[in-house]
Amino acid sequence: MGTSRNAPQEESEDGARGAAAGLAAAGVHGTALTWVDNAGITRVKAVPAGRLAEAAERGVGMSPVFDVYLVDDSATTSPHIGGPDGDLRLRPDLDRLTVLAAQPGWAWAPVNRYEQDGTPYAACQRQFAARMAGRARDEQGIELRMGFETEWTVVRGRLPQAGAELDYPVTGPAYGMTRVVELSDYLRDILEALAAQGVEVLQIHPEYSPGQFELSVAPSGPVGAADLAVLVRETVRAVSVRHGLTASFAPVVEPGGVGNGGHLHLSLWRDGRNLCEGGEGPFGMTREAEAFLAGVLRELPALLAIGAPTPASYLRLRPSRWAGAYHCWGLEARETALRFVAAAPGVSGAANAEVKCMDAAANPYLVTGAVLAAGLAGMADPAPLPPPASGDPALTGTQRRLPTSLPVALGRFERSAVLREALGEPLFGAVAAVRRAESELFEGATPLEIAAATRGRY
Incomplete structure (x- = not known):
C-alpha cells in the first residue's frame, strides 16, 4: 500500500511545479541559484527551468568548503568547516523567484542551505539573518x-x-x-x-x-x-x-x-x-x-x-x-x-x-x-x-x-x-x-x- 504525502509538502511541491511552468511560459531557460560566502562573493549554481521544481524539493548539491573561500578563490580552513569532504543541499526560496529583465532567458532565486538530512546548515548566512x-x-x-x-x-x-x-x-x-x-x-x-x-x-x-x-x-x-x-x-x-x-x-x-x-x-x-x-x-x-x-x-x-x-x-x-x-x-x-x-x-x-x-x-x-x-x-x-x-x-x-x-x-x-x-x-x-x-x-x-x-x- 502506498503512503500519501502530507498537505504542506503537497502544496510546496505543487507550488514548485507551478513556478517552473511559469518560467517556461515566460521564456526562461535557466535559473541562477545564489548564496553569498563569507568573503562577500556571490556564488551560484544554475539549473534549467524544467528542473527548478526538483531543485526546490530536493535541493542542489554544493560543498560547504565555499564558506572558507577567500576573495582570490583560494581556501583556508576553520574549526568546523574546511576541506573537501561533505555536501549541502541548496534549496531556492521560490517566494523570491525573479525573472531577470537584463538577462533574457534567465531567472534568479536566493537559496537557503541545508544538510543532506534536511536539517538547517549551521553556517547558512541567510538563515542566520532570518x-x-x-x-x-x-x-x-x-x-x-x-x-x-x-x-x-x-x-x-x-x-x-x-x-x-x-x-x-x-x-x-x-x-x-x-x-x-x-x-x-x-x-x-x-x-x-x-x-x-x-x-x-x-x-x-x-x-x-x-x-x-x-x-x-x-x-x-x-x-x-x-x-x-x-x-x-x-x-x-x-x-x-x-x-x-x-x-x-x-x-x-x-x-x-x-x-x-x-x-x-x-x-x-x-x-x-x-x-x-x-x-x-x-x-x-x-x-x-x-x-x-x-x-x-x-x-x-x-x-x-x-x-x-x-x-x-x-x-x-x-x-x-x-x-x-x-x-x-x-x-x-x-x-x-x-x-x-x-x-x-x-x-x-x-x-x-x-x-x-x-x-x-x-x-x-x-x-x-x-x-x-x-x-x-x-x-x-x-x-x-x-x-x-x-x-x-x-x-x-x-x-x-x-x-x-x-x-x-x-x-x-x-x-x-x-x-x-x-x-x-x-x-x-x-x-x-x-x-x-x-x-x-x-x-x-x-x-x-x-x-x-x-x-x-x-
Whole structure:
C-alpha cells in the first residue's frame, strides 16, 4: 500500500511545479541559484527551468568548503568547516523567484542551505539573518525595516591590471547632471530592468568619485533587504555588460579616492508604529530605539569584521570622506559611523538610522543579522546613547577612530560575546578564519596592489 504525502509538502511541491511552468511560459531557460560566502562573493549554481521544481524539493548539491573561500578563490580552513569532504543541499526560496529583465532567458532565486538530512546548515548566512529577525519578533515584538545603499564605479571595457589607467565613461563632476546626460541610456536601462523585476527604486544619482553612482531601494525585512542587495547588484552588473561597461562594487577601485560604500538604513517597528520617532529619547526616538542603537554603537568595532571585511575596506574607511570612520553617532552627521535621520515635520514613519562604515564587500545577510544581534543585545541591557557628535571629527579631534585595519577589527570580533553567541560557533569560526587568511593574503601589499586584486572580484 502506498503512503500519501502530507498537505504542506503537497502544496510546496505543487507550488514548485507551478513556478517552473511559469518560467517556461515566460521564456526562461535557466535559473541562477545564489548564496553569498563569507568573503562577500556571490556564488551560484544554475539549473534549467524544467528542473527548478526538483531543485526546490530536493535541493542542489554544493560543498560547504565555499564558506572558507577567500576573495582570490583560494581556501583556508576553520574549526568546523574546511576541506573537501561533505555536501549541502541548496534549496531556492521560490517566494523570491525573479525573472531577470537584463538577462533574457534567465531567472534568479536566493537559496537557503541545508544538510543532506534536511536539517538547517549551521553556517547558512541567510538563515542566520532570518533567525535574528525571528528573535527580534519573539523577544521584543518588533520588526526591522532595512535597506542597503548600492554604490558602484563603472568603467569602459574590462578592469585593467595594477598600474594601468581606468577608462571612465563620464567626465562630469560629482553629483553633476552632466553624468546623467552622458550615461542617460545606461541609467534608464537600470531603472527599467529593476522596475520590471518589481524592485522599488527610491533614487539614483552620480556620486563623488569618477564613474561612481548610487542607488537606493525601498526598505524590506532583514532577509529581504539582503536579497535585494544581491539582486540590485547583479542587475546593475548585467546592464553594464550589455552597454560594454564593467561595474565594480569593491570598497575601492583606485586607492586615494572616495570608495564604494554599502550603507545600511534601518528602523524599528511595532504594531505599525516607527519606534525611531514620537518618543522621549534623543531627536524624538523612543527609548527602545535608543537602546537598540546604543547596542549597535557599542559593537561597531567588532561589527567592522562583518561589514568592512577585506583589507580594501580600510582603504575606503578614511576620515573626511563621509565613510563613517569614527566610533560615534550624530544627527545627520555624515562623518559618524552611525547617523540618525530624524522625522521631517509632517512626514511620519521616515525616521531611521544609517550604519555608514560598511561596504559592498560584506555579505549582506551577515550584515543584517549581526546588526540585529547587536541591537537586540542593547535592548536586553539598555543604556543611553552618548552625546551626539557633530562636524568633522578629523578637525575637532574629539572622537575615537574605529579600527583602521582588518586585523584590529578581527581582534574585536573574536572578543565579542554578542556576535559569537548570535552567529554560533561554526559560522563565527568560518568568518574569523576567512578574515585572518585574507589579512595574511594581502600582508605587505601596497594600496594599489590591494585595490587591483579586489576591484574585479566584487
